[in-house]
Amino acid sequence: MIQFNQVTLARGSKTILRDAQATLFPKEKVGLVGLNGAGKSSLLSALLGEISLDQGSIDIPKNWNLAWIDQEVQDVHLSVIEFAMQGDRPLLAVREALDKAQATGNSDALAALYEQMENLDGYAAESRVASILAGLGFKTGDLKRKVGEFSGGWKMRMNLAKVLGSRADLILLDEPTNHLDIDAVLWLEQWIKNVDSTVIVVSHDRDFLDEVCTHTLHLHHEKLSKYTGGYSAFELAFAERAEQVAQQNRKSAEEIQKLQRFVDRFKAKATKAKQAQSRVKRIEKIKLIETVSMDQHVHLEFLDPHKSPDPLVVLNRTDCGYQIDKPILSGVGLEIRPGDRIGLLGANGNGKTTLIRTLVGQLNLLQGERVEGKGLVCGYFAQDQIESLDMSSTPLQHMLRLDPKATEQQLRGFLARFQFTDDKVNQTVEGFSGGEKSRLALALLAYTKPNLLLLDEPTNHLDIATRQALANGLLEFEGALVVVSHDRHLLESTVDTYWRVANGAVMPFDGDLNDYAQVLKQDNTATNQNQGANTSSNRDRQQQRQADHNQLKKAKSQLRKLETKLPNLTEQLAKADEASLTLDYSSQSGQQKAIEVTQNRQRIADELADLEEQLLELMLEIEDLEAQLGLQ
Missing domain, CATH: 3.40.50.300 (P-loop containing nucleotide triphosphate hydrolases)
Known part of the structure; x- marks a missing residue:
């Protein structure tokens, strides 16, 4: 979980948080809300460790991976799919290690790395990231295009795809819908709801926050308050709290006014002076609660239009x-x-x-x-x-x-x-x-x-x-x-x-927007089925590659074992040939000995020929497997 412990944070002369306390639990989807200028982006920077706290701590599990949207796009020479896959750092590390192991022919390292690939579901990673890119509006033909060919808005979508494909434990999203159309927003909502990561999102889209957020974190008057539910639930709870505070303040103000009237009336009378002084002390103890108010109310008014033709x-x-x-x-x-x-x-x-x-x-x-x-x-x-x-x-x-x-x-x-x-x-x-x-x-x-x-x-x-x-x-x-x-x-x-x-x-x-969301869902299901077939095919290819690698390792092991037998059989055959040169066929016992020596030599020759045939078959198999695996 993420723990805010007595956090005080300031930027210049402006205090953003003072003694803030809050706890976020794994897999929660949290909307970070507050007035413009309240410090939401600064708080995200503090979570990333980009700016230092003035007091307190933000505790994040040390083994958690974090992902966030970069504001700039580097590596414009990469293809879109290559760029987006850079977010999956665990998989990138395994792939780099695989390249090195293949270059050196390190069979033991390759076996372990292929197992790590399987555990990461790495064989389906490209299809998984391609699905994310499709959800964000990229067409199949876009995936091999260079990043530098796209406009700024589409590059920001690539940065978002990079984050969504990262497998991060904590994902920070600052205005992720700004460059999206409604189709992509609807897709993103489902992705956030289904991902196992903890997500903290800053957005001005209240429907988006309502749809994805399990909790709302309100940054307000240097305080951090956590509410259950999305923006509308928070707004209602906040309004109720504001009304409660207002009621309490009204009661307190009425009591102060009543006490003050008594003081003003009797403070000069000796017989009532003591009672007046007592009421003064009571007034001093009564404190109005800090006023709680929502964002300032804004009006945007349009003038009456010119007379309209029909049709326009x-x-x-x-x-x-x-x-x-x-x-x-x-x-x-x-x-x-x-x-x-x-x-x-x-x-x-x-x-x-x-x-x-x-x-x-x-x-x-x-x-x-x-x-x-x-x-x-x-x-x-x-x-x-x-x-x-x-x-x-x-x-x-x-x-x-x-x-x-x-x-x-x-x-x-x-x-x-x-x-x-x-x-x-x-x-x-x-x-x-x-x-x-x-x-x-x-x-x-x-x-x-x-x-x-x-x-x-x-x-x-x-x-x-x-x-x-x-x-x-x-x-x-x-x-x-x-x-x-x-x-x-x-x-x-x-x-x-x-x-x-x-x-x-x-x-x-x-239909309405709910109907439209269902239409998009049906379209995405059909697309995912096609992609699923491609993913399955890709996984089959990768599993076959691992099977080939295992077979290569087994074949090389067998080859080494057989090669140890070759010198001994070769030596035995040479000795049998020498024995054949000294055979004596003049006597019956000599003839019997000659038959035994000849039969022994033939047995050794047959065994050696069989061994050489096995060696040849294994070497051909190894050559084919290495060619398939690209190790030649």
Whole structure:
């Protein structure tokens, strides 16, 4: 288990933990939650030993292996499968030792190492890691491609695959869903639930935390508190605790007020002075409990949209993509009407972003037509939307560029809807957090009063409170909505219908996200069955290799034994030949002796010929086995 013993941790002048106590047991799946800036990432670094504690200790079993997601990707020259398998350090060590033993022909070492491979199920390791990569969205053809060929988001998936394939006892995951689509998130949830490791995960996806976590660790006001269950269970328990604290504080405040009235009234009277002094002491002993509060409540408000045409936009027999001979989507026919609230489902790379950019009109059609209604106003939030912000400008300057005729007071009032108040409106964007940049981008979008909102992963930089605020704001938004998001809570809160983007087509999906998860599960089962057949075949090959090695060892042992007999038989035959040269056939006894000598020589010759034939067969067998094992 992991034990936090009176842990005090500070970063600079900021104290993150003070005298923290907590215990995590093996195989628990723990969500680490807290306000942005509370120190969650610092706590993970302390678990890894990357930063020192100011006081106390974090005790982790010495024999435990730890794995965590690297923020950079090295070894870009490796193939994807080679890179991902580097996480399995025990297997890598055995494989390296096997290479050395094979190079030196050390049969005894090879036998022991093959046994270790069997114990690690190493013969199926490549298939196991390939299955993880498939779950994270990599196609079979991607596995042999070089790491350097992929974008940053896909490289982070490789780092995640490396961790998941590590066999680690403790796995630390910091925002593992940030670069995943909903298909991969659903797969990751099942993997975490089934793995035997202890897992500590930081995430702003409340549905993800609810699904995978057996416990929640809350970092709050320099304290560490453990709750049973996922985020929703924690939120409820925390709210109940906050209410209990508030009730106790109200009772205490009422008692203090009552005592203080007595003191104020009678402290000057000699007959009551002693009683007044007693009540003063009682007041001093009554302590209000530290206020417990959840994350600050955030509001994100959208303006009423422009009047909507009907339909808003129509695609007729449209091919969408970037190369006319390689469309990503073909024959797309759909329309978006006022009031539509649509969630797009499908794995990354299947064309969700391509479809949204086509709907917006940013992407030229390869074939077909796009018809937009008169008065259509699109509000498009791209995955990289925050990169379009001017980092040297302030929120107020951004707003003035949108509407030069507006007064500063009007623009300040609007920015306040998105939590930009006071001096924040005059601070440059370059100093903002990712969440603040996203809120500003959403504010700029909302100000245009779109009647069609198209949001492509709008929650990537938002914390749980702001995600909830976005969901609430979208619920009140009266225009049409198309959303791509791996955050199921946002989808379930804001959309009414789903379209599935897969296999080059866009089709309505008749069901909710639970139904979609079942469809993916069925697809994965079929894929796993195929991979299982490949795994079985691979295991059979590896087991045959071990059997060949054992047979090689046995053949060499037999060869050595037979070779010890060869000199003796050769010497016996030479002596029998010498005896044959001195035979005397002149007498009956001489003839009898000659028969015995001749028969003895023939017996020795036959035995020697048989031995040489066995030696030849063994040497040929050894040669074949060494060729099969690559030892020649």
